[in-house]
Amino acid sequence: MRKFLALSFAAMLLALCACADTGGSAQSSDPGDDAAEVQYDYQLKAGEPAEVYDVTFADMVTVTIDPSSTRDGANELRSDIYFDNCVFNGGLTIVGDYHAMVSLGGGCSFGDGSVITCREATPGVAKETTLEDNRIKVFVACEGVTIETDSAIGVLTDGPDIVFNGIAYRKTELAPDTAFLGVYSTYEGDTMTYIKLAIGEDDSVEFLN
Numbered sequence: 001m002r003k004f005l006a007l008s009f010a011a012m013l014l015a016l017c018a019c020a021d022t023g024g025s026a027q028s029s030d031p032g033d034d035a036a037e038v039q040y041d042y043q044l045k046a047g048e049p050a051e052v053y054d055v056t057f058a059d060m061v062t063v064t065i066d067p068s069s070t071r072d073g074a075n076e077l078r079s080d081i082y083f084d085n086c087v088f089n090g091g092l093t094i095v096g097d098y099h100a101m102v103s104l105g106g107g108c109s110f111g112d113g114s115v116i117t118c119r120e121a122t123p124g125v126a127k128e129t130t131l132e133d134n135r136i137k138v139f140v141a142c143e144g145v146t147i148e149t150d151s152a153i154g155v156l157t158d159g160p161d162i163v164f165n166g167i168a169y170r171k172t173e174l175a176p177d178t179a180f181l182g183v184y185s186t187y188e189g190d191t192m193t194y195i196k197l198a199i200g201e202d203d204s205v206e207f208l209n
Contacts, residue, residue, distance in 0.1 A: 044069070044100065047077035056087040065096025067121055071133045073099045078134070083108055092116045097125045097151075099134045108142040118149035126152040127187045131195065135184075150192065154184045156199070164194070174198070174208055 038055060041062050046069040069079045077099065084105030091114040094102055118136060120126045129135055129152035137154040138147060146163040147155055155162055157180065161170045164183050171181040175198035182197035196208035 042081060044079040044081060046073055046079060046099070048079055050081040052081070052083045052086060054085045057090060059090040060093060061088060061090070062093045062095065063102055065094075065098075065100040065121065065136065067097070069096065069099040071098045071129075073134070087111065088114050090114060094118045094136060094138065095121050096136050097121050097129075098136065101137050101139060103139040104142050104145065106141040110144050110146070115146040115148050118147065118151050118153050120151045126150065127190070129186065131184065131186055149185060152184075152186050154182055156180050156182045165192075167194075169196070175206075178204075178206070 038057060039052075040057065040059055041064070042050060042052075043064050043066065044050060045066040048066075063081055065079050069077065079096075079100040080103070081101075082103045082105065085107035086104075087109050089111035091110070094116065095118075097120055116138060118138070133152075135152050135154055137156060140155065140157045140160055140162055143160045145160065147153075148165060155164055157169075157171050159171055161168060161172075162183070163169075165185070169181065169183050174196060175181040178198040179201045180199040182199055184195045184197070185192055186195060187193070198206040198208055200206075
């Protein structure tokens with residue numbers, strides 16, 4: 001399983017590097033744009049990337065991953081969306097089951113009381129998801145992020161603290177000497193548990209207590 005996870009994170013890191021390429025489609029908005037022109041709903045099909053820059057969202061933003069992005073999809077069919085320099089005053093909702101990366105660049109911020117909410121697209125799928133499945137992942141490079149979910153997801157940070165289902169996780173304490181801290185929610189029967197991982201630049205994966 002550890003070898004599988006290392007390969008999975010290698011693919012994840014490649015996807016994160018791809019986010020830096022500004023050649024893909026992107027949305028941006030300056031303060032003078034009419035609020036009605038801001039896009040709040042993003043529908044991602046399997047393998048479809050999106051980039052969103054410099055937008056202030058007054059209301060809830062929803063990212064929905066198409067059901068065809070399943071556990072059996074190839075890595076090149078992962079759905080990816082990258083936000084940077086965006087303000088989320090109404091929060092962010094992510095709906096999906098498998099095979100997507102939602103990334104928040106260091107320039108993003110959340111208004112008071114705004115959180116990220118992750119929900120499964122298929123009722124009951126979270127309790128069937130194993131650690132080996134390519135589940136939804138949220139990559140966090142900005143401060144002040146709170147995630148709430150009853151789904152099986154992964155949350156990764158390259159430095160900023162995160163609050164995940166009411167518990168604060170600090171990379172500086174848990175994984176100070178590795179590139180990333182990962183926290184995965186998963187189910188054992190009807191009980192949600194959490195797995196903490198220290199992830200290195202060399203794609204090494206260490207399970208933390």
